[in-house]
Amino acid sequence: GQNIDQPTEMTATEGAIVQINCTYQTSGFNGLFWYQQHAGEAPTFLSYNVLDGLEEKGRFSSFLSRSKGYSYLLLKELQMKDSASYLCASMDSNYQLIWGAGTKLIIKP
Amino acid sequence: IAGITQAPTSQILAAGRRMTLRCTQDMRHNAMYWYRQDLGLGLRLIHYSNTAGTTGKGEVPDGYSVSRANTDDFPLTLASAVPSQTSVYFCASSDSGGGAPDTQYFGPGTRLTVL
Numbered sequence: 001g002q003n004i005d006q007p008t009e010m011t012a013t014e015g016a017i018v019q020i021n022c023t024y025q026t027s028g029f030n031g032l033f034w035y036q037q038h039a040g041e042a043p044t045f046l047s048y049n050v051l052d053g054l055e056e057k058g059r060f061s062s063f064l065s066r067s068k069g070y071s072y073l074l075l076k077e078l079q080m081k082d083s084a085s086y087l088c089a090s091m092d093s094n095y096q097l098i099w100g101a102g103t104k105l106i107i108k109p
Numbered sequence: 110i111a112g113i114t115q116a117p118t119s120q121i122l123a124a125g126r127r128m129t130l131r132c133t134q135d136m137r138h139n140a141m142y143w144y145r146q147d148l149g150l151g152l153r154l155i156h157y158s159n160t161a162g163t164t165g166k167g168e169v170p171d172g173y174s175v176s177r178a179n180t181d182d183f184p185l186t187l188a189s190a191v192p193s194q195t196s197v198y199f200c201a202s203s204d205s206g207g208g209a210p211d212t213q214y215f216g217p218g219t220r221l222t223v224l
Contacts, residue, residue, distance in 0.1 A: 004151060030210045031210045033212070041217070041218075042199060042215035042216060042217050042218055043152070043199070043215050044215070045212045045213075045214070048210070048212065050210065087151070087152070089151075089152075091210050095205070095208065095209065095210060095211075096154060096157070096167070097152075097154070097213065098151075099151030099152040099153070100151050101149055101150055101151045102151065
């Protein structure tokens, strides 16, 4: 079966670093996406990984290990506006996205 | 540039009524998608269209139908709404027509309540 697992909720402090993990199991693999979703809003694209390794984009980085079926999103220098849900999604062999339930990140001052 | 628009923003509907959710994109993207998002669950694909004139079933298609008469519009119809269809519905689009990995861009969503 197809399955995406990520923690339901995480709490971090403003200015700190947080790592959100995601494990995936899908029929075929065409890359791993991370999206950000603020409460009551649409998901917005953050990153895409298809090769093993770390992709850095400003304060946000995303890592992929295909052999382990594992990815993480790293957020540095946390700001209050980073309080949101972070959605992990794996693209399967039909180029369809299989979504995790999302990780709600709470930032405390 | 508006991107993707959805209408209505929210709706309360009596069970058994017919309802069409509208989705329009101005990016000339080939592929469009309808998802539902429920608390504690990931986004679930209802129907998709890789290009105008074609549609396909996603993970949870029962009770829903779609059409893709042109590139820009992708309406979702609930023929006879039931309370379990209470959800937030997101329309999305991507440039590729299902043959390559591509980023999906989302509309603002429609919050639907079926009583």
